[in-house]
Amino acid sequence: MAKEQLTIKHYLKTLEETVCQQWNQKALCDYGGDSFTYADVARSIEVFRVFLNEAGITKRSKMAICARNCARWAMTFWDINVNECVAVPLLADFHPNSISTFTHHSDSVLLFTDKEIWEKLNPGQMPNLRAAIDVKDRQMLWHRDEKVAEAWENREKAFAQKHPTGFSKEQVSYPSDNMDKLAIINYTSGTTGNPKGVMLTYGAISDTDAFSNSHFPNHPGETIVSMLPMAHMYGLAIEFIHPNVDGVTVYFLGKTPSPSTLLRAMQEVKPYMVVTVPLVMEKVYANSIKPALDKMKWLTAIPQARKAIYKIVRKKVLSAFGGQVRGFIMGGAALKPEVEDCFTKIRLPYTVGYGMTEACPLLGWEWCTEFVPGSCGKPVHDLRINSDDPRNVPGEIQVRGNNITIGYYKNPEANAAAFTDDGWFRTGDLGLLDENNNIFIRGRIKSMILNSSGQNIYPEELEAVLSGCPYVNESLVVERKGRLVALVYPEIPDDLDMNRRSEIPEIIRTTANKSLPVYSKINEVEFVDEPFEKTPKMSIKRYLYR
Structure with a gap:
């Protein structure tokens, strides 16, 4: 079904306007830590522009970011993105071998990371890499290019020489003639066998921002708490880019917070x-x-x-x-x-x-x-x-x-x-x-089960039924020799009688089958000892279970 296209405004033009209008307002904050104004963001972008020129790094060069969410991560993204280089966000939880593989596969010349992650990496696996820089303290972690290292070391001095009277909002100007140019390469999986780096343009990001503004607009001065990893487009686009370009202050929690920390942050930040x-x-x-x-x-x-x-x-x-939600x-x-x-x-x-x-x-x-x-x-x-x-x-x-x-x-x-x-x-x-x-x-085409009578069975539909059954915390349905087996991570009260516990799998199976058609009834319920392993988006890694 064809839909009428929205008028698309470049999100960097929106950011430019917001920077000028909200110059002294908070833009990016670490919850309980550092905070940066839109003026700080603009200055950082300009310092990075000077560095690129001094280092001889051209537009469209790829640069990886691999660290946990923080305000400096977000500033690094704006540094790269506004200066028309290609950002390559990588999950901090990726295996070190995956980080090296994707950094190399993406042709990244710079890697912004932290000391803990960098210590696990082998520069020899990343021959295109010219330097690695700490996201938070901006210190050079490693380099193989002296010109890049020198330019990074002297970037503030070069910035001061270019702007001897200071940098003001009147000097802010961000590109908008690059809608068809590559902005982001995002690797969707930690699997290195066949790297799939999703290429997204400035136009794609602008389109998402335009749709977001028309369907859930925000306002300068509002706040949001960033919980999702920015190495995923869900967190990057919806929790960070869309709010931040419109003047919303983004608070970052960093590591996965405890429930009490999360609710305390919500109480203090009051997100919209x-x-x-x-x-x-x-x-x-x-x-x-x-x-x-x-x-x-x-x-x-x-x-x-x-x-x-x-x-x-x-x-x-x-x-x-x-x-305020x-x-x-x-x-x-x-x-x-x-x-x-x-x-x-x-x-x-x-x-x-x-x-x-x-x-x-x-x-x-x-x-x-x-x-x-x-x-x-x-x-x-x-x-x-x-x-x-x-x-x-x-x-x-x-x-x-x-x-x-x-x-x-x-x-x-x-x-x-x-x-x-x-x-x-x-x-x-x-x-x-x-x-x-x-x-x-x-469901997914790959997970669909075709039974012996030719019926299509969608495991996700069965799992939705199982989720409503007593004693089920989470479940996954698999096929074994033509039989449908429900793997269940149970939720059993501590005070439940031991004899009753042994009956629980059959109780779950019987309860679920009352709501299922004949061809998709569950043959067996099998308990697993631990929660299912999940992706950063908290969906179960199906391929691990058979």
Whole structure:
């Protein structure tokens, strides 16, 4: 279905305007630590420009960033991005071999990292690398190019010589004639066998920012807490770039915070929006909302009291997150039906979107007031279902638009497989579109199970049913010799009778099968001892389990 394209303004022009208007206002802050104004950001960008000139590093040069979220990480991104070099964000949790491989594969000439990560890397595996620099203290960690090292050491002196009377907002000017130029290479997986560096242009980022502004606008002076890794486009685009270019102060938590630290930060920062993954909100539900509702269960049976109770619970949740939240935005996985049902009942302003790195990252979105539970919003741009009956028979979701990747860096085989002959990007996801154009994900093509009778079985649908069963914390459905086996990480009360514990797998299986068609009933439930290993987006790494 074709959609009307938004008028796209370059996000760097928006940043330029914001820098000039919010010159002395906070732009980037480490929670409980350093803070930087928009003037600081502008000065850093200009110092970096001087350094590049002195070092002889040209536009379009690639530069990797591999460190945990912090204000200096964000400033480094702006240094690279505004000066029209290509940023290569890498997860700090990647294996050292993966970091070296991707740094080399991307042709990065600089690596911004930290001492702990750098000590585990081998410069010999990165022959194109000219220097490594500490993200936080900006000290040179290593170099093989004396000119680069000297330029970095003398960058402040060179900056002062270029701007003897100081640097002011009147001198700020950022490029906007580069929409088709490469801005980011983002590696989607830690697997090094066939590196897939997603290439995203300035135009793709501008498109995402334009869509975000039209659907969930923000305002100068507002605040947001950054929890998601900026090495992923979800965190980079939605938690950092979109808010920051519009004058929102971004607070970084750094390492994964404890629940108490997170809530304390929310109370102090008072964010206008919470961008997260379903797992976080499911924990909020399990630890706070459900216990509160259970205590008043008898009252919720009374229609007159129910509405008042739901309002009280909603107010407590919003207050716990600082009291200024206009919306909870989730993505990366489906929200458990039980949790979604509760959020809908208490009218919590939430939405679950659909995206992937290759879409920078938005594919599906709907604001809280219009969001249909169970869906992942409406198409951001052109989207089609490769099915003769897209309302009833799942097919591959295929997309196109200004936000879509131009391909994978130096990977012609992956590029050939990623696009259809008529130019649509293959998402690899199976889904449906209802009569109102809402998207419903049914699973991944790669994880679909074809049973002996020719029926398509989507493990994600079975897992959604299992998530509503007693004693199930999380689950994963696999096929073993034609049988459907549910791997379950259980949630069993400590005081449960031992005899009863042995019956739990069968209780789960029987409960789930009551809601499943004959051809997809679960044959066996098998407990696992530890939570499933997950990606940074908190989706289960299916390929590890069989």
